[in-house]
Amino acid sequence: MKRFLLLLLVPALTHAQLAPPVMSDKAKKIHAAALTIDTHADVPINMMKPGFDVAVEHDFEKDRSQIDFPRMIRGGMDGMFFAVYLGQGKRTEEANAEAKKKALAIFDKIHEAVKANPQTAGLATTSKDAYRLQKEGKRAVFIGMENGWPVGKDLANLKLYYDLGLRYITLSHSLNNDICDSSTDGDGPEFNGLSAFGEQVVKEMNRLGIMVDISHVSDSTFYDVIKLTKAPVIASHSSCRALCDVPRNMTDDMIKTLAQNGGVIQINFVPGFVKKPSEPHEMSLKALRLKIRQTDLSDADKKALRDEMKAINEKYKSDMPTVQDAVNHIEHVIKLTSVDHVGIGMDMDGGGEVIGLQDVSQIGAITEELVKRGYSAKDIEKIWGGNIMRVLDQVEKAAGNI
Numbered sequence: 305m306k307r308f309l310l311l312l313l314v315p316a317l318t319h320a321q322l323a324p325p326v327m328s329d330k331a332k333k334i335h336a337a338a339l340t341i342d343t344h345a346d347v348p349i350n351m352m353k354p355g356f357d358v359a360v361e362h363d364f365e366k367d368r369s370q371i372d373f374p375r376m377i378r379g380g381m382d383g384m385f386f387a388v389y390l391g392q393g394k395r396t397e398e399a400n401a402e403a404k405k406k407a408l409a410i411f412d413k414i415h416e417a418v419k420a421n422p423q424t425a426g427l428a429t430t431s432k433d434a435y436r437l438q439k440e441g442k443r444a445v446f447i448g449m450e451n452g453w454p455v456g457k458d459l460a461n462l463k464l465y466y467d468l469g470l471r472y473i474t475l476s477h478s479l480n481n482d483i484c485d486s487s488t489d490g491d492g493p494e495f496n497g498l499s500a501f502g503e504q505v506v507k508e509m510n511r512l513g514i515m516v517d518i519s520h521v522s523d524s525t526f527y528d529v530i531k532l533t534k535a536p537v538i539a540s541h542s543s544c545r546a547l548c549d550v551p552r553n554m555t556d557d558m559i560k561t562l563a564q565n566g567g568v569i570q571i572n573f574v575p576g577f578v579k580k581p582s583e584p585h586e587m588s589l590k591a592l593r594l595k596i597r598q599t600d601l602s603d604a605d606k607k608a609l610r611d612e613m614k615a616i617n618e619k620y621k622s623d624m625p626t627v628q629d630a631v632n633h634i635e636h637v638i639k640l641t642s643v644d645h646v647g648i649g650m651d652m653d654g655g656g657e658v659i660g661l662q663d664v665s666q667i668g669a670i671t672e673e674l675v676k677r678g679y680s681a682k683d684i685e686k687i688w689g690g691n692i693m694r695v696l697d698q699v700e701k702a703a704g705n706i
Contacts, residue, residue, distance in 0.1 A: 322364055322662055325669035334681045335380050335671040339438050339689035343570040343647065344448065344541035345384040346654030347371040351413050359421050368610055370652040370663040373424050376443050379665040383434050383444030386414050390451050392479040400456035407454035411468045418445050429469050430700065431693035448540060451477035457501060459508050471696065472515035474540060485522040487551040497528035510534045513703030515695065526558055535702035536566035536695045541649035543577045543633045552577055556640055563641035566698060568691045570649030571633045573656035578633065579625035588616045593655060627660040631673045634687060643683045647692045
């Protein structure tokens with residue numbers, strides 16, 4: 305009966321699809337051939353909500369969701385790092401235990417979704433997995449952790465999460481934690497970089513083969529990580545401060561230093577990190593972002609938030625960045641370093657959206673823009689997936705030598 309009801313819904317869902325991007329034949333060919341990987345997808349936030357099925361196509365206009373397997377297929381998105389995200393809470397023993405419990409529930413949900421859809425997706429932990437799944441016509445589901453809070457103060461948790469498929473940890477989120485200082489904690493720095501425990505975390509991540517992710521961390525934390533790490537590091541969803549002056553973005557010196565380390569910055573498509581919004585716009589969005597991330601919203605709450613978001617976007621339409629603005633960040637990194645140190649981590653389902661790219665079905669717009677700017681198929685393949693897969697390989701190799 306459930307399958308029959310879903311079939312009845314197909315025409316409505318098809319009708320609600322966002323318009324596909326206009327692509328040249330050249331761009332279509334490059335896009336189809338490239339391994340397309342996005343390093344930061346917040347779809348587990350939706351997956352943890354009752355009734356959300358990642359295997360069923362959803363409607364961005366109706367529920368603001370941006371990622372599911374059907375739209376990944378339609379957009380030509382070969383793989384994404386699904387984020388085990390928890391906003392920072394109290395740092396007590398009890399709160400840490402609860403964070404671990406919640407993180408494990410998210411891991412379980414991701415594993416369940418992959419197991420329930422063996423013809424569509426597979427769990428990936430290596431570059432070989434990603435290329436194999438691409439060849440099989442399946443989506444590669446990698447796992448990253450946004451915020452190291454669920455590590456608690458127990459290094460053994462790193463091995464536990466690694467064994468569940470975890471391949472990167474964003475050391476902090478918007479507040480300081482026991483590992484390091486965040487770039488956006490209102491109380492300022494606590495450790496002036498990594499804590500003593502944070503140093504142990506980085507060393508153990510290196511030993512296991514988990515990529516160290518410096519998105520969200522303070523500048524001093526970044527430089528501490530670079531001094532300590534024995535493997536390349538990543539910024540899974542950050543952009544360039546030179547183009548958008550906010551603490552969440554990386555300075556030119558940080559980007560150059562990251563490149564010297566062999567790492568990669570994956571450009572974030574959250575509007576406020578691509579193009580700095582006006583002050584009134586930013587104030588309007590701040591509270592809304594926190595509300596949207598809640599997992600216990602009623603249907604009425606969701607509708608009210610969608611209406612509020614639409615009204616804000618309409619009011620400040622001139623603030624909204626475009627695909628071209630986002631690609632400017634990619635190009636800025638290339639000019640600073642080379643095409644070997646930049647990739648894509650759009651932060652969809654976590655706020656990532658620009659004009660011309662509202663959900664994962666429209667990612668061809670990025671390829672089209674890169675083709676227009678004269679980038680070769682080889683360059684575009686590096687940007688889309690080659691660079692991050694190289695770093696994943698290098699981190700794995702380094703772990704074997706530690």
